[in-house]
Amino acid sequence: MAGNSVKAKLRKRKIKAFVRQVLANKMALFGTVVLLLFILVAIFGPLLVPFSVLEFGEVEDMLNPPGPGHILGTDDMGRDVLGYLIAGSRISLLVGALATGISMVIGTVIGIVSGYSGKVIDNVLMRITDFFLVIPWLPLMMVLAAILGTSIWNIIVVIGVTSWAGTARVVRSQTLSVRENQFVERTVSIGAGSGHIMLHHILPNVFPLVFANTILIAAAAITSETTLSFLGLGDPAHASWGMMLHYAFETGATSTGAWWYFLPPGLCVVAVVLAFTLMGYAFDEILNPKLKER
Amino acid sequence: MNKKRLVKKLLYAAITIFFVLVFNYFLFRILPGDILSMLSRSGKTTPEMVANIREMYGLDLPWYQQFFVYLENLFTGDLGTSFIYKKPVAEVIGSRILPTVILLGVAEVLAIVVGIVFGIVSAWKRGKAIDTGLLSTSLLLYSMPTFWLGMMLILIFCVNLRLFPINGMVTPGRVFADTWAYINDVVRHMILPMACMALVMIGEYAITMRSTMIDVLSEDYITTAKAKGFSNGYVLRRHAMPNAMLPMITLIAINLGLIVGGAIQIETVFSWPGLGNLMYGALVNRDYPLLQGVFLLTTVTVILANLLSDILYEVVDPRVKSMGD
Amino acid sequence: MKLLEVNNLKTYFKTSKGMLKAVDDVSFDLEHGEALGLVGESGCGKTTSALSIARLLPKEGRIVGGQILLDGRDVIPAPESELRRRRWTDVSIIFQGAMNALNPVMTVGKQISEAIVLHEKASEADALRKTKDLLELVEIPSDRYKHYPHEFSGGMKQRAMIAMALACDPKLIIGDEPTTALDVMIQAQILNLLERLRRELSMGMILITHDLAILGETCDKIAVMYAGKIVETGSVKDIFEDARHPYTKRLIGCFPNVKGPKAVPDGIEGFPPNLLDPPGGCAFHPRCEFARDLCQVQTPESVNVGGKHIVACHLKEARQ
Numbered sequence: 001m002a003g004n005s006v007k008a009k010l011r012k013r014k015i016k017a018f019v020r021q022v023l024a025n026k027m028a029l030f031g032t033v034v035l036l037l038f039i040l041v042a043i044f045g046p047l048l049v050p051f052s053v054l055e056f057g058e059v060e061d062m063l064n065p066p067g068p069g070h071i072l073g074t075d076d077m078g079r080d081v082l083g084y085l086i087a088g089s090r091i092s093l094l095v096g097a098l099a100t101g102i103s104m105v106i107g108t109v110i111g112i113v114s115g116y117s118g119k120v121i122d123n124v125l126m127r128i129t130d131f132f133l134v135i136p137w138l139p140l141m142m143v144l145a146a147i148l149g150t151s152i153w154n155i156i157v158v159i160g161v162t163s164w165a166g167t168a169r170v171v172r173s174q175t176l177s178v179r180e181n182q183f184v185e186r187t188v189s190i191g192a193g194s195g196h197i198m199l200h201h202i203l204p205n206v207f208p209l210v211f212a213n214t215i216l217i218a219a220a221a222i223t224s225e226t227t228l229s230f231l232g233l234g235d236p237a238h239a240s241w242g243m244m245l246h247y248a249f250e251t252g253a254t255s256t257g258a259w260w261y262f263l264p265p266g267l268c269v270v271a272v273v274l275a276f277t278l279m280g281y282a283f284d285e286i287l288n289p290k291l292k293e294r
Numbered sequence: 295m296n297k298k299r300l301v302k303k304l305l306y307a308a309i310t311i312f313f314v315l316v317f318n319y320f321l322f323r324i325l326p327g328d329i330l331s332m333l334s335r336s337g338k339t340t341p342e343m344v345a346n347i348r349e350m351y352g353l354d355l356p357w358y359q360q361f362f363v364y365l366e367n368l369f370t371g372d373l374g375t376s377f378i379y380k381k382p383v384a385e386v387i388g389s390r391i392l393p394t395v396i397l398l399g400v401a402e403v404l405a406i407v408v409g410i411v412f413g414i415v416s417a418w419k420r421g422k423a424i425d426t427g428l429l430s431t432s433l434l435l436y437s438m439p440t441f442w443l444g445m446m447l448i449l450i451f452c453v454n455l456r457l458f459p460i461n462g463m464v465t466p467g468r469v470f471a472d473t474w475a476y477i478n479d480v481v482r483h484m485i486l487p488m489a490c491m492a493l494v495m496i497g498e499y500a501i502t503m504r505s506t507m508i509d510v511l512s513e514d515y516i517t518t519a520k521a522k523g524f525s526n527g528y529v530l531r532r533h534a535m536p537n538a539m540l541p542m543i544t545l546i547a548i549n550l551g552l553i554v555g556g557a558i559q560i561e562t563v564f565s566w567p568g569l570g571n572l573m574y575g576a577l578v579n580r581d582y583p584l585l586q587g588v589f590l591l592t593t594v595t596v597i598l599a600n601l602l603s604d605i606l607y608e609v610v611d612p613r614v615k616s617m618g619d
Numbered sequence: 620m621k622l623l624e625v626n627n628l629k630t631y632f633k634t635s636k637g638m639l640k641a642v643d644d645v646s647f648d649l650e651h652g653e654a655l656g657l658v659g660e661s662g663c664g665k666t667t668s669a670l671s672i673a674r675l676l677p678k679e680g681r682i683v684g685g686q687i688l689l690d691g692r693d694v695i696p697a698p699e700s701e702l703r704r705r706r707w708t709d710v711s712i713i714f715q716g717a718m719n720a721l722n723p724v725m726t727v728g729k730q731i732s733e734a735i736v737l738h739e740k741a742s743e744a745d746a747l748r749k750t751k752d753l754l755e756l757v758e759i760p761s762d763r764y765k766h767y768p769h770e771f772s773g774g775m776k777q778r779a780m781i782a783m784a785l786a787c788d789p790k791l792i793i794g795d796e797p798t799t800a801l802d803v804m805i806q807a808q809i810l811n812l813l814e815r816l817r818r819e820l821s822m823g824m825i826l827i828t829h830d831l832a833i834l835g836e837t838c839d840k841i842a843v844m845y846a847g848k849i850v851e852t853g854s855v856k857d858i859f860e861d862a863r864h865p866y867t868k869r870l871i872g873c874f875p876n877v878k879g880p881k882a883v884p885d886g887i888e889g890f891p892p893n894l895l896d897p898p899g900g901c902a903f904h905p906r907c908e909f910a911r912d913l914c915q916v917q918t919p920e921s922v923n924v925g926g927k928h929i930v931a932c933h934l935k936e937a938r939q
Contacts, residue, residue: 130306131313136596138555139589142577146585147321219437226439227559232578245442249563254445255460257453266442274437514719518783521675522734523706532733536724612724612767 021286028286031279038272042093045086065260073260075244076251084244085264091240092269095156096222102160103221104167104214111171112198112206116179126172132165141224145233152235159224167213171206178205212283219276226269241265300605307601314593318586319364343375373590374583378575383587387569393463394568398557401488405495406546412496413503414530414538420508428500435497440556444490444563451486458486461565487564494556495549502545506538513537540611547603550596620691622790622823623649623672629684630664630671637895641667641680643847646921651790652821654814656834656855658870659844660891665827666715668844669793672825673710674702690790708738711784713777715796720780721768727779728754728764734786753782757812774805781813791823798833810837831870835859840927843867846892846902849921853928863930863937865907901933909934 022028065073073081114125141158148154179202228234229242230249248254248262367373373383412432416425435443452460459465463483470476510516511534519533520526554570561570569588576584608614630642642664649655657665670676672687674694687694689709694702714720722730731753732746741749751761757778768776777797784792794813798806814837817824826838834841834855841858843851843866851864862868889906892898898905904914913933921931922938930937 127306127309131310134310134551134597134600135314135593136551136554138558139573139592142558142573143321143585143589146577146580146582223439227441227555230439230441230559231562231574245439245445249441249445254448254563255453257449259449262442262445263449266439266446269439269442270434270437274433277433277437514714514716515722517675518712518714518720519722521673521706521712523703523708523737524733525703533722533725537722540724613769 018286022282025282025286027278028282031275031277031282034271034275035279038089038093038268038275041086042089045089065258073258075261076247076253081260081264084239085241085268088239088241088244088265089268091152091238092222092225092242093272095152095159095225095240096218096272098156099159099163099221099225100214100218102157103164103217104210106160107164107167107213107217108171108203108206108210110164111168112175112202114168115172115175116198116202122172125168129165129168132162133169137162137224138227141228142231142233145228150233150235152238155225155228155233155235159221159228163217163220163224167210167217170213171210174206174209175202178202181205208287212280212287215276215283216280219273219280222269222273222276241269299608303601303604307597310597311594314590314597315365315368316361318590318593319361321586343377343380373587376576376584377581378579378584379581383583386584387572387587387591390567390569390572393566394557394561394570397484397488397491397561397566397568398553400484401491402495402546402553404488405492405499406542408492409496409499410503410542412500414507414535416500416504417507417511418530425504429504432497432500435493436501438494439559440490440494441559441563443493444487444560447486447490448563459483463567483564483566487560487566490560490564491553491556495553498549499542499545503538503542506541507534510534510537540607543603543607543610547600550599554592554596621648621688622651622653622690623825624688625668625672625685626688627685628668628671628682628687630667630676630680630682632667632679633681634679634895639894640847640897641894642671644685645844645847645849646685647842647849647852649791649823649825651823652817653840654817654824654826654838656838656841657825657827657844658829658831658834658841660829662891662894663844664847664894665844666795669712669795669825669827672791673706673712673793675712704738707734707789708787709789710791710793711787711789713780713784713792713794713797715799718773718776721776723768726765726767727771728766731764731779731783731786734783738787749786750782753785754779756785756816757782773801774808777801777805777809778812781809781816785816785820788820789822791825792817793825793827795827796829797826799828799830806833813837843870846897847894848902848918849931850903851928851930851932854926857926857928861928863924863928864932865909865934865937866903901931 022032075081075084110125110129114122114129140162144158144162145155148158225234225240226242226245229240230246232246234240234243234246236243242265244265245262248258248265253259253261371384373387375381376383376386379386412428416428419425448460451457459482461483464476464479465483468479470479516529516533519529524532557568558570558573560566561568562574565571569592573585573588573592575581576588625648626646628642628645629640632639632641645664645668647655647657657668659665667676667680670680671682672689672694674697676682682695685695689705694705697705721727728747728750732743732750735741735746735749736743739746747764750764754761754764759775759778759782763771768779771779781797797813798809801809810833813824813826816822824838826834828834831841838855840852840854842849843858843864845866851858851862851867853861858867859871862871892902892905898915900916901907901910901914901919904910907914911933917933919931919933921929923929924938932938
């Protein structure tokens with residue numbers, strides 16, 4: 001259909017304009033650059049680092065401050081902190097990404113269905129959403145993780161399943177305003193089914209906002225995984241930055257001042273979360289017309 | 295305020311609390327395997343305890359009856375018996391409430407005051423160096439995991455500067471000459487965890503206050519107030535602030551859920567003997583009754599606090615107040 | 620001594636795209652008790668002129684030249700402390716759109732009486748009494764002083780703003796589009812009220828609007844602004860019956876005359892000028908049907924064409 005190519009061209013132009021705005025925005029630029037750096041390190045890092053993470057060192061290697069051979073020192077097992085850090089980046093970023101994905105999907109689906117259906121379905125879904133919004137996140141995650149077990153997949157699911165509420169609310173209000181759009185009314189009148197409308201008309205309009213929101217959710221997901229791992233709910237077989245911090249604390253690195261053990265992983269988390277946050281704010285600014293700087 | 299709306303709010307809160315009760319109840323049930331056999335095998339319980347649990351939870355009754363047993367127990371204040379402490383959960387919790395309340399209370403007040411001041415200064419001097427500085431600091435604090443900030447504070451102030459004790463609420467084994475010496479000791483232990491909690495909150499309060507204030511300061515009624523000849527201080531205090539504080543009330547309420555999460559982390563890192571630490575311990579030792587009890591308490595408290603602030607907001611904002619009449 | 624003398628006022632705004640000449644060499648004056656109508660399109664500098672007089676410009680705006688003499692004293696070099704004392708007692712403003720000009724969390728009565736307490740050092744009780752009187756004056760039941768702005772209708776809010784502006788018996792009241800957002804019936808009501816009060820209290824008034832029609836009833840003289848400059852000044856009669864400047868003529872033509880022949884009013888072609896980079900010479904020349912070569916290069920000076928009637932145009936017919 002001719003209409004499709006016009007739509008496609010329009011979309012391409014919109015994307016180009018968006019990218020241009022992103023590059024112009026200092027916050028977004030910083031965030032994107034930092035993030036790309038970490039992703040690159042996560043993917044290629046372990047190839048550059050000759051140490052195996054699980055390789056233990058000798059007794060005299062334990063908890064050494066930074067020195068020759070170990071730029072960031074060693075941990076309580078004699079392992080190289082830098083190598084551990086790089087290996088951990090994979091887990092932290094992966095868990096964050098997958099959990100965010102789950103959260104985004106659930107939140108978007110519920111938000112659109114709720115906003116579009118209205119009345120009873122809307123009410124019920126919103127009550128459930130409110131429930132998840134009001135319950136304090138950490139106790140909830142702790143309890144769920146304690147019950148379900150601490151395998152890495154469980155952690156991903158737990159985080160994903162407890163953080164969709166904010167997205168759902170945002171998507172729902174956007175759906176409500178899109179629904180009022182004349183275009184949707186006309187589509188209904190020519191007999192299009194609800195599913196079709198939600199998928200092809202509401203979703204594309206809601207997507208920019210979801211995108212901005214997702215970035216912020218990612219920041220929260222990484223923080224959540226780090227915190228859960230620190231509290232002992234991480235998967236010992238897959239060491240993330242949070243797990244490093246857990247072991248650091250458990251083995252008394254704080255009280256003995258072994259800063260090289262817990263400072264680097266923490267800084268990595270801060271950097272990634274900051275990057276996501278700045279990107280999220282910048283995207284929100286660009287994509288949300290109501291938030292234009294005065 | 296409108297009676298009808300008040301009732302509606304109370305109803306919603308009650309429903310949410312009920313959901314929490316149901317959720318809490320089923321949590322115990324979805325443990326894989328037979329609970330009792332698992333408990334007996336775990337080595338943490340005695341046969342008497344197992345029999346006690348069976349009777350208390352009515353585990354030999356059909357599930358719907360079990361639920362009522364559970365509710366009944368709940369309303370008589372019986373939250374079960376802790377595996378580790380071998381005492382009623384309610385009692386264990388009761389002994390830990392005060393330290394947490396003190397810690398959170400002081401930290402929250404400090405965070406609100408400082409956060410508001412930072413936010414106002416930032417908004418007033420928007421775009422200038424101090425605004426950028428405060429904003430960056432707030433963002434940085436906001437991006438840090440709470441427990442990590444605690445660890446850093448310990449590193450700097452306890453290990454390197456040797457200013458404060460590393461953990462606990464009181465120096466163990468010390469005998470105190472009088473109450474003041476005791477309080478002094480507690481305060482010395484409290485400063486870092488409280489500072490950590492406050493720092494985490496300040497970032498968010500400052501950022502929100504800043505954007506709210508910027509919005510308010512651009513309104514026409516501020517120009518009108520200036521046109522009347524009032525000083526900047528008066529305009530800020532009597533015209534801008536009352537308007538800017540309204541969204542803050544909502545924010546403080548929303549933050550209560552986050553504070554709980556923060557408290558758990560901080561109490562763990564600093565070994566502060568409060569509810570957060572208790573929950574962590576219950577988790578590590580898989581002390582399910584205790585875990586459930588603390589979870590229930592914190593969740594219900596947050597729900598009630600949200601309800602309270604919701605009502606408070608309606609009372610305070612004249613636009614909303616008269617809408618219902 | 621005149622109440623107000625504005626001489627060669629220049630107010631510029633610093634923007635990221637350059638210097639915006641919002642008010643570029645504007646002069647007019649006002650006697651005590653006289654009413655001046657300041658008219659022109661959006662963005663022509665009317666509001667900026669008013670804000671300059673009241674010295675309430677936003678951060679980006681600066682008065683870069685000229686004099687503003689209020690009762691003979693220049694307010695431009697005056698220090699902030701002196702300005703604060705004179706605010707509301709010398710000059711008060713009624714802003715456009717009273718919806719936002721009233722603080723939503725403060726009672727209407729308090730917003731009126733706080734000015735009285737400040738400037739007249741009155742007690743709360745005395746201020747309240749005066750507030751109630753003021754409310755009655757603008758035909759609002761006095762017991763509504765304890766209500767909040769959202770409990771007032773649009774017209775009532777505007778009247779409350781008028782009461783507020785009168786609180787300290789100002790010598791000059793500036794109304795910036797005080798009736799734009801209101802429907803025609805209420806508009807007439809408000810204008811009548813303003814006119815009556817002005818005469819009773821012999822206040823000076825500057826009425827800013829883009830609607831020429833309302834000025835006929837309420838003002839003594841009119842100044843027409845375009846692109847930051849005044850193109851014509853004169854008494855109401857001068858302007859309506861003997862408009863000289865092409866822009867003024869078109870403005871009058873834009874508004875349908877109830878009594879005149881039934882014809883579709885002509886708009887003015889073209890778009891409002893960009894004040895960051897205004898057209899050379901006479902700023903109106905791109906849209907003027909009589910424009911000549913001279914108009915493109917030289918800014919016309921103001922010429923007196925009889926009595927108080929002044930025009931700034933190169934055309935011979937305009938300057939006779």
